[in-house]
Amino acid sequence: MKAYKAMTREELEELKKELEKVYEDVKGKGLSLNMARGKPSTEQLDLTKDMLDVLDSKADLFTEDGIDTRNYGELTGIREAKVLIADLMEVDPDEVIVFGNGSLSIMYDTVAGSMSFGVNGMTPWNKLEKVKFLCPVPGYDRHFAITERFGIEMINIPLTEDGPDMDMVRDYVENDEAVKGIWCVPKYSNPTGTTYSDETVRAFAALKPKADDFRIYWDNAYAVHDLYEDDKDVLLNIMDECKKQGREDMVYQFVSTSKITFAGAGIAAVISSKANLEWYRQNMTIRTIGYDKVNQLRHVRYFKNADGIRNKMKDHARILAPKFKAVLDCFEKELDGLEIGTYTRPKGGYFISFMALEGCAGKIVAKCKEAGMVTTGAGATYPYKKDPKDSNIRIAPSYPTLEDMKEAASLFCLCVKLVSIEKVLEDK
Amino acid sequence: MKAYKAMTREELEELKKELEKVYEDVKGKGLSLNMARGKPSTEQLDLTKDMLDVLDSKADLFTEDGIDTRNYGELTGIREAKVLIADLMEVDPDEVIVFGNGSLSIMYDTVAGSMSFGVNGMTPWNKLEKVKFLCPVPGYDRHFAITERFGIEMINIPLTEDGPDMDMVRDYVENDEAVKGIWCVPKYSNPTGTTYSDETVRAFAALKPKADDFRIYWDNAYAVHDLYEDDKDVLLNIMDECKKQGREDMVYQFVSTSKITFAGAGIAAVISSKANLEWYRQNMTIRTIGYDKVNQLRHVRYFKNADGIRNKMKDHARILAPKFKAVLDCFEKELDGLEIGTYTRPKGGYFISFMALEGCAGKIVAKCKEAGMVTTGAGATYPYKKDPKDSNIRIAPSYPTLEDMKEAASLFCLCVKLVSIEKVLEDK
Numbered sequence: 133m134k135a136y137k138a139m140t141r142e143e144l145e146e147l148k149k150e151l152e153k154v155y156e157d158v159k160g161k162g163l164s165l166n167m168a169r170g171k172p173s174t175e176q177l178d179l180t181k182d183m184l185d186v187l188d189s190k191a192d193l194f195t196e197d198g199i200d201t202r203n204y205g206e207l208t209g210i211r212e213a214k215v216l217i218a219d220l221m222e223v224d225p226d227e228v229i230v231f232g233n234g235s236l237s238i239m240y241d242t243v244a245g246s247m248s249f250g251v252n253g254m255t256p257w258n259k260l261e262k263v264k265f266l267c268p269v270p271g272y273d274r275h276f277a278i279t280e281r282f283g284i285e286m287i288n289i290p291l292t293e294d295g296p297d298m299d300m301v302r303d304y305v306e307n308d309e310a311v312k313g314i315w316c317v318p319k320y321s322n323p324t325g326t327t328y329s330d331e332t333v334r335a336f337a338a339l340k341p342k343a344d345d346f347r348i349y350w351d352n353a354y355a356v357h358d359l360y361e362d363d364k365d366v367l368l369n370i371m372d373e374c375k376k377q378g379r380e381d382m383v384y385q386f387v388s389t390s391k392i393t394f395a396g397a398g399i400a401a402v403i404s405s406k407a408n409l410e411w412y413r414q415n416m417t418i419r420t421i422g423y424d425k426v427n428q429l430r431h432v433r434y435f436k437n438a439d440g441i442r443n444k445m446k447d448h449a450r451i452l453a454p455k456f457k458a459v460l461d462c463f464e465k466e467l468d469g470l471e472i473g474t475y476t477r478p479k480g481g482y483f484i485s486f487m488a489l490e491g492c493a494g495k496i497v498a499k500c501k502e503a504g505m506v507t508t509g510a511g512a513t514y515p516y517k518k519d520p521k522d523s524n525i526r527i528a529p530s531y532p533t534l535e536d537m538k539e540a541a542s543l544f545c546l547c548v549k550l551v552s553i554e555k556v557l558e559d560k
Numbered sequence: 561m562k563a564y565k566a567m568t569r570e571e572l573e574e575l576k577k578e579l580e581k582v583y584e585d586v587k588g589k590g591l592s593l594n595m596a597r598g599k600p601s602t603e604q605l606d607l608t609k610d611m612l613d614v615l616d617s618k619a620d621l622f623t624e625d626g627i628d629t630r631n632y633g634e635l636t637g638i639r640e641a642k643v644l645i646a647d648l649m650e651v652d653p654d655e656v657i658v659f660g661n662g663s664l665s666i667m668y669d670t671v672a673g674s675m676s677f678g679v680n681g682m683t684p685w686n687k688l689e690k691v692k693f694l695c696p697v698p699g700y701d702r703h704f705a706i707t708e709r710f711g712i713e714m715i716n717i718p719l720t721e722d723g724p725d726m727d728m729v730r731d732y733v734e735n736d737e738a739v740k741g742i743w744c745v746p747k748y749s750n751p752t753g754t755t756y757s758d759e760t761v762r763a764f765a766a767l768k769p770k771a772d773d774f775r776i777y778w779d780n781a782y783a784v785h786d787l788y789e790d791d792k793d794v795l796l797n798i799m800d801e802c803k804k805q806g807r808e809d810m811v812y813q814f815v816s817t818s819k820i821t822f823a824g825a826g827i828a829a830v831i832s833s834k835a836n837l838e839w840y841r842q843n844m845t846i847r848t849i850g851y852d853k854v855n856q857l858r859h860v861r862y863f864k865n866a867d868g869i870r871n872k873m874k875d876h877a878r879i880l881a882p883k884f885k886a887v888l889d890c891f892e893k894e895l896d897g898l899e900i901g902t903y904t905r906p907k908g909g910y911f912i913s914f915m916a917l918e919g920c921a922g923k924i925v926a927k928c929k930e931a932g933m934v935t936t937g938a939g940a941t942y943p944y945k946k947d948p949k950d951s952n953i954r955i956a957p958s959y960p961t962l963e964d965m966k967e968a969a970s971l972f973c974l975c976v977k978l979v980s981i982e983k984v985l986e987d988k
Binding site: 185233396419 | 597599600602605609610612613615616617619621628629630631632633634660661662664665668669672675676677686702705706709710818822823824825846847848849850851852853854855
């Protein structure tokens with residue numbers, strides 16, 4: 133394969149004509165493909181459908197300590213659900229609060245609570261002149277939407293192969309009191325698939341924040357979401373590292389079963405120090421009498437222990453891995469050597485990240501759309517939806533069928549080529 | 561029965577000695593009774609235990625319009641859940657958003673959203689000098705806790721037999737721009753059991769608020785929670801009345817199945833105008849990808865329609881009514897004629913309200929506690945936990961067994977008598 137920029141203007145024009153013809157043909161097919169959101173497929177959701185059988189009208193709905201899960205109460209979650217999460221995440225059950233479905237709302241409530249009431253009794257952020265969050269980029273659009281909604285200034289931090297640029301993080305966190313948080317997806321990061329190196333995790337734990345109410349928002353969304361049994365990333369336990377530094381109040385860790393059981397009906401949890409959890413409890417007790425404990429019990433009875441979850445993740449991997457492979461095989465075949473973009477090869481998580489030539493992402497997404505394929509919007513992976521280089525595109529292979537995914541990947545490559553030719557021609 | 565104040569000092573001293581002996585005997589029993597919270601009993605929770613059978617691993621988990629309830633999405637709830645709630649509450653399904661378990665968190669998020677972002681694009685309340693809420697008293701402690709948490713000034717409004725004193729409400733709402741809301745439990749009010757009269761509901765709808773962002777928080781928690789099939793209170797439909805006045809944006813109505821199915825695992829909803837619901841949607845979309853739709857579907861499949869719910873409520877009444885009767889029979893037998901307190905005789909809901917002689921509520925509660933019985937804290941039914949007359953005590957007959965309830969009522973009357981004798985003696 134010859135790099136586009138090594139081709140003559142005439143060669144490029146010729147190629148462009150050919151590809152445009154192919155594109156018109158594809159458009160004629162009236163496709164309807166969606167690579168936009170990290171949604172589990174129906175096949176994946178069916179993996180845990182039998183979870184609905186464990187609690188029926190004959191079931192004992194009381195917890196081990198005699199709590200009726202159907203009734204009010206148990207604000208911080210039932211004990212055995214804490215044990216399940218603690219077992220999985222290698223923390224103490226007393227460091228866990230179990231909520232309802234979805235960890236996003238826990239993160240939202242954490243920011244909202246900090247804005248209105250302050251962190252652990254400190255000044256409410258809405259009384260401060262300025263609050264800033266560090267945002268490793270590319271990152272998760274819904275994180276950025278929360279901080280944007282509350283008027284928190286977001287600062288881009290480049291994500292390297294080892295995680296966020298820790299020199300830059302340290303510089304901000306240790307010198308700017310307005311910096312109150314950093315959004316992290318430390319394992320199989322959304323959208324790059326990056327797992328933070330041990331050195332990065334240790335560097336996080338070693339931070340000496342200027343602001344006492346600085347917190348690391350450790351969204352461990354893909355903690356057990358490996359694609360390959362024999363080739364997994366391993367993330368260092370941030371709680372352990374923070375404890376070594378005597379800074380266990382510095383991190384909130386978020387997890388959920390949204391991509392383990394049901395995306396819309398899982399259970400979510402926060403893991404943090406006892407002091408931090410007491411602050412959560414004080415905020416929660418005004419907002420709710422308790423989360424859905426029946427569903428917590430359903431999860432516990434179904435999985436029994438962390439191994440139950442880990443085993444189920446192997447079934448997810450069997451469905452997901454071929455879809456990732458289909459995309460990567462296509463990219464390799466169609467794009468390698470053309471020098472018109474790079475892409476990640478994640479070992480887990482839900483996304484592949486494509487970095488197009490500068491200024492091309494928006495046009496590629498538009499071209500895909502014109503031919504009937506929806507991808508995540510260009511810019512979505514950056515704060516304020518502004519990708520400074522207009523380069524990153526997030527690809528979510530999970531939801532479509534394998535066949536659709538192959539077709540989608542192929543169309544994507546075609547659009548990348550077409551837009552890149554124009555870019556290379558312009559630059560000539 | 562002779563009124564205490566008509567008795568001589570000697571008669572009272574004599575009676576006191578007798579009752580003190582009885583009290584010491586009761587204390588010796590080491591009772592453990594709880595009349596504190598409006599929790600359904602296990603027997604009630606068992607009424608809908610078979611709801612757990614309607615969705616099993618063989619069930620179709622898709623909605624009528626083809627949504628997989630297990631997956632992400634459908635932020636405002638599944639269509640058929642909206643239809644179920646709309647059917648029950650006699651509104652349009654487009655006027656309903658269905659959430660997760662518990663309406664309290666919807667109310668909290670409503671206040672929180674108004675504080676941070678303003679109502680329908682108006683000035684965020686946290687940018688205002690002062691925000692006030694009207695609080696019909698006695699009322700629901702958890703309502704008051706929300707507004708207190710956000711530093712909203714609460715103003716007591718006396719609750720009459722017809723609902724809140726509407727002259728006072730009108731005066732505040734129509735003249736004070738800082739008044740942004742009023743907490744209402746319009747049917748079988750917590751704790752008095754009062755149902756607002758048609759005139760009161762119409763007066764609410766006819767309000768011409770000084771503040772455009774004034775809203776009525778219509779917590780219709782006991783909408784179908786009648787105790788007696790042949791003697792129900794009927795509440796006028798506030799949405800209909802507001803529409804007649806062209807003020808349908810003025811009310812948020814909250815409902816849930818917490819006291820219909822499972823207290824901790826029901827579904828909750830807000831009913832409001834389309835403009836207001838669009839504001840909810842904008843706030844929700846940052847906080848969550850969607851609530852638990854599997855549980856929404858479970859409720860719909862179980863009840864099928866509003867009649868399904870209404871029929872189930874008859875079973876609840878069969879369990880609850882005897883407990884209310886036990887308390888009221890005891891009060892009648894033990895207290896009527898003594899002129900040491902009044903009590904309500906609600907036709908539904910979860911509470912009986914006792915009004916002790918001024919200055920006696922705290923002492924009665926303490927005396928009950930000393931003998932092993934927990935009641936709702938004195939003052940809890942007032943903003944800032946301050947009952948100006950220290951008179952109201954909320955009694956929750958639902959949770960204990962009928963036998964325990966009888967014992968509890970009897971002990972309560974004994975404590976009322978003892979504390980009242982002292983009060984009457986002091987006043988002599």
